[in-house]
Amino acid sequence: MLRPKVPSMPIPTGQVTPPAVVEPTAITHPAPAAPAQPTAPAPASTRPTIQLTPGALITLVVGGTGVVLVLGTVLVSLLLAVAITAGSTAITALVIRSLMNSEHKRR
Numbered sequence: 001m002l003r004p005k006v007p008s009m010p011i012p013t014g015q016v017t018p019p020a021v022v023e024p025t026a027i028t029h030p031a032p033a034a035p036a037q038p039t040a041p042a043p044a045s046t047r048p049t050i051q052l053t054p055g056a057l058i059t060l061v062v063g064g065t066g067v068v069l070v071l072g073t074v075l076v077s078l079l080l081a082v083a084i085t086a087g088s089t090a091i092t093a094l095v096i097r098s099l100m101n102s103e104h105k106r107r
Contacts, residue, residue, distance in 0.1 A: 052060075
């Protein structure tokens with residue numbers, strides 16, 4: 001009743017031309033450019049450079065360590081929250097399945 005129809009290959013109409021032949025072209029190298037003129041050095045920056053004293057270096061290390069510890073604590077607590085949620089969802093699913101199976105056994 002329902003038979004698929006296999007499409008037939010269309011027959012080309014008109015004159016078919018063969019593919020064009022690609023011929024390699026010669027590579028021409030550009031003439032070397034003239035050497036660049038020496039430029040004047042850039043003016044010195046007027047911005048002060050940052051000088052780290054031992055106290056500032058210790059502050060940076062302690063601050064960086066604190067940031068890493070806080071971020072690690074937050075990420076671990078998020079992972080723990082996801083794991084607890086998944087476990088409680090699995091236990092709930094097992095309890096519901098057990099209740100439904102026991103309901104079918106009573107009948």
